[in-house]
Amino acid sequence: MRLTIERLRTLVLASGVLLIAALVGFLALSKIKNKLNLKEIPHKLGADIQRQANGFVYTQSHGGHTLFKIRASKVVQLKKDGRAQLHDVEIELYGQDGSVVDRIKGGEFDYDQKAGIAAAAGPVEITITRPTEAPAVAPGAKPQLPAKSGPLANAANEVASGQIVVKTSGLTFDQKTGSATTAQRVEFAVVQGQGSSQGATFDSDKGQLVLDRNVELNVHRGRETIVLRAAHGEFERTQLVCNLTAAQASYRNGQAAAGRAQIRFREDGSAERLDADDGFTLTNAAGAKVAAPNGSLDFNEKNQPLQGRLEGGVTMDSVQADRSVRGTAPTALLAFGPDGQLKHARLERGVVLHSEQQGQNEPHVIRDWRSPVADVDFRNGAKGQLLMSSVKGTGGVVITGQSQKQGGAVVPSRMAADEVTGEFGDRQELTRITGVGHAALEQTTATGARQTTSGDRLVAVMASTGKQATGQGDLSQQIQSATIDGNVVLTQQKPGDAGAKLRATAGHALYDGGSEWLHLTQSPRIDDAALQLTADRLDVSQSSGDAFARGNVKATWLDETRRGKTAQGGLAFGGQGPAHVIAAEAQMHRDTGEATFRGGARLWQDANSVAAPVIVLNQSRQTLVARSAAGQPVNLVLLSGSQAGKAKTKGSGPSVVRVRAGDLKYSGAERKALLRAGAVGQVVAETAEATTSSNEVELVLFPPGNHAGPDGASAQVDHLTAIGNVVVTSNGRRGTGERLVYSGDNGQYVLTGTAGAPPRMTDPVRGSVTGEALIFNSRDDSVSIEGQGHKTLTQTVAPK
Known part of the structure; x- marks a missing residue:
């Protein structure tokens, strides 16, 4: 688009130069009708002359000013057919200031007095020093020409700076119709270049110039040559309108073409507007093409485009070795800057x-x-x-x-x-x-x-x-x-x-x-x-x-089962409501469904919660992992309680299990939590009745819906198992062993040991007891000892 739009004004300016050059040439011939009536030549020389006159000069003046001057080496009056012949003719046409304007040279002119037709069978050369008629000025005044405005900005100024030379042959002038016609090749030269056409007609009465066919103009623009071709051209002198058929401008970077183009000119010869129809196409050297059925351009006094319009279905095509581009729009509006360069194009509708x-x-x-x-x-x-x-x-x-x-x-x-x-x-x-x-x-x-x-x-x-x-x-x-x-x-x-x-x-x-x-x-x-x-x-x-969250991280897992959806993707940490997490930062891997929370992380669901430096949740596997760091332990809080339907006695209401450990692994599918001592050194579990320390603790929750609190509260702890170096204290008692099992359903603690180190409990009042298993009932503070196939019940009252 760049090259073709830029060169579009070259098409218009080149057309103007061609038409002005041809127009002025034939305008010079029209002066023959008005100022040089060949019918009067024999009368001036002698009406019935049958002899030859060699070497004469005839001058016609009016009001003290020379209008034209004819020079001929020989004039022959042919009485038998009423014709006259002029040989080696040179006609000089003058302006009102007395300067020579145009010259016409021909080897031989033949004038038929009866038909009123003058014809030059041989070559004719017309030299034009001005492109238009001289203005009506006072006698002796010099004509004022418009100032120049760039190499192709004003065609009339450029032509006026030099000469236009027109060469043709077979020229015929019909005095009755005022038409000058030739079917031969017409060649002309201007400051910008050279042009030609095959056949031309100028009607001085109608002010119409017709270039029959094969119109061509080579315009020189710096080092570049622009070639303008048209199948046919017509210029209306009175209306200052030019019509071209099958016009095409070729230049170094592309071509511009129109099926029919009409150019309107101002009085000074500059182009005012171009209207093109029957196909308007702009093509650059790379093959990119812009086309539309109709187009128009408006120009300023310097022949620079101001604005334009393409309509009827604009298409833009560009095809390269591995890439093709096609654009369409019903309408395109073009706007140009002060320098005549394209600045804006608007595609519409x-x-x-x-x-x-x-x-x-x-x-x-x-x-x-x-x-x-x-x-x-x-x-x-x-x-x-x-x-x-x-x-x-x-x-x-x-x-x-x-x-x-x-x-x-x-x-x-x-x-x-x-x-x-x-x-x-x-x-x-x-x-x-x-x-x-x-x-x-x-x-x-x-x-x-x-x-x-x-x-x-x-x-x-x-x-x-x-x-x-x-x-x-x-x-x-x-x-x-x-x-x-x-x-x-x-x-x-x-x-x-x-x-x-x-x-x-x-x-x-x-x-x-x-x-x-x-x-x-x-x-x-x-x-x-x-x-x-x-x-x-x-x-x-x-x-x-994947996602990273930083600063005041807050996460919530909704209870999908309550929303009529499967629990997949949710999180169940013993409760049935939404689970919440807060942390300083979080990292989530979407493919694995894993989320890692760091920095003061805390997760809770209903009354159950876990706090740790690092908490890792896996939604796909329904697992939770918590880890300690820098001496900060993992803290777990779970709800525990008695069996539903029993009378409320001591310990029969819901209580809380608190566990402090080095790490935690929880499986929602198994409803099981495993806590290990890790870097903290021991796992400490606290209930309302006892505190236990061990190497690890396993917590198992009741299945969903079983032993839940009122109004769907968190499911309670089914049982707690402490393993390895177990120490349990409660109300002054202290027990040691290798394994401790706490049942949240009945509130019992069962402490066992090994064959070499059986469990032992020390009571500040009763002393120490041992056996294969020591059972402490938190509801009535009783202790049972099992061993060697029998069971002993010991009632103790611990100091409050």
Whole structure:
């Protein structure tokens, strides 16, 4: 588009030079009718002369001014047929200031007095020193010509600076009709170049000049030559209108052509307007073409284009070795700057741009731009090149694309916004895209997940390839960075999983194309199936869907069973309501369903909770892992209670089990928690009646719905098992052993040991007891001793 639009004015200016040159030549012949009536020549020389007159000069004057002067070496009056012959003729036409304006030379003129026709059978040369009639000025005054305005800015000024030389033969002038006609070749030379046509007619009465066929003009513009051709040309002198048929301008970087073109001129000879129909085409050297059924251009006094319009269905085509581009729009409006360079093009009423590319060993890429309106701005580049600066689509823009590697799946992408602006660099590669109003970018990640990012405003900076724009890859693969502001929403869905959709929201987002991470700030939030998460900042991976949360992290797992959904993806930590987590930061792996919380992490569901430096949740496996760090232990709190339906006695109400350990592993499927001493050195478990320390503790919860508290409270602890170096204290008693089992249902503690080290309990009042198993009942403070096949019950009363 750059070269063809830029050179379009050359077509118009070249047409003007050709027409002015031919017009002035035939205008000079029209002066013969008004000032030089050949019928009067014999009368001036002697009406009935039958002799030869050799070497004469005839001058015609009026009001003291010379109008014309005829020089001939010989005049022969042929009485028998009423004809006269002039040999070696030179006619000088003068202006009102007395200076020579035009000269006509011919070897022989033949004048038929009866028919009123003068004909030059041989060559005729016309030298024109001015392109138009001299203005009516005072006698002796010099004509005032318009100032010059550039090499091709004003054709009349350029012609006036030199001479126009017209050569032809077989010229016939009909005095009755005022027409001068030749069927022979007409050649002319002007300051800008040389031209020709085959046959021409000038009607002085109608002021009409007709160039019959094969019109051609070679115009020199610096080192460049522009060739203008037309099948036929007509010029209306009185209306200053030129009509060309099958016009074509060829230049170094392309061609411009029109089936029919009409050019309107001003009085000073400058072009005012060009109207083209029956096909208007602009083509550059690379084969890019812009075409429309109809087109028009308006020009200033310097013959520089001001504005233009293409309509009737504008098409733009560009085909290269591995890339093709086609654009369509019903209408295109063109605007030019003060220097005549194209500055702006506006495509209206439905714009479609389609491109395809597939290089060797490269993916097949298809992209489509659709918008009601598209505005293209241009700027001047190096070496006089006209470059695209930006393109802006309004009224709702949709850019779709797809990329497919050989034998691979089709990878789609889509960008949409109320307004989209693309900016171009020096190599005409896309450097920046801005979408405003309902901006959205859709793409497919490397893992096949479909991802959509939307907001009020989206600005994407494109990666520089260092080459001419190629369009390789889908749109997302070319983005170096992007910012999204206002109502930011990110959604990502795994392939083949219609239910699992990640949704992230924020006030601001920054995308890094190198790492393919999206950074969300200003109240960011993630919803992933049953998970809801907020933080000061969220980082989401485009490729995997993984996320990092930093600062004031808060997460909630909803109870999917209460929402009529399966529990998959939720979290059950002994309760039936939502589970909550707070931490300083969190990391989530979407493929594995694992979330890691660090820095003062705490999780709770109903009355059950766990606090630790690190908590790791796996939604897929329904597991929880907690770890200590820097001397900070894992703290677990679970609800315990008595069997439903029993009378409330001491210990029959719900109580709390508190455990402090080095690490924790919990399985929601098994409803089992395993705590180990780890770096803390021992596991400490506390109930309302006793405190236990050991190497590890195992907690098993009742199945869901069993032994739940009122109104669906947390499920209670079924039993607690402490293993290894067990020490239990309760109400002054102290027991030691290798294994302790606490039953939340009946409130009993069973302490056992090994054959070499049986369990032992020390009572401050009764002393020490031992046996194979020591059973402490928290409801009545009784202790049972089992050993050697019998059981002994010991009642003790511990000091309060």
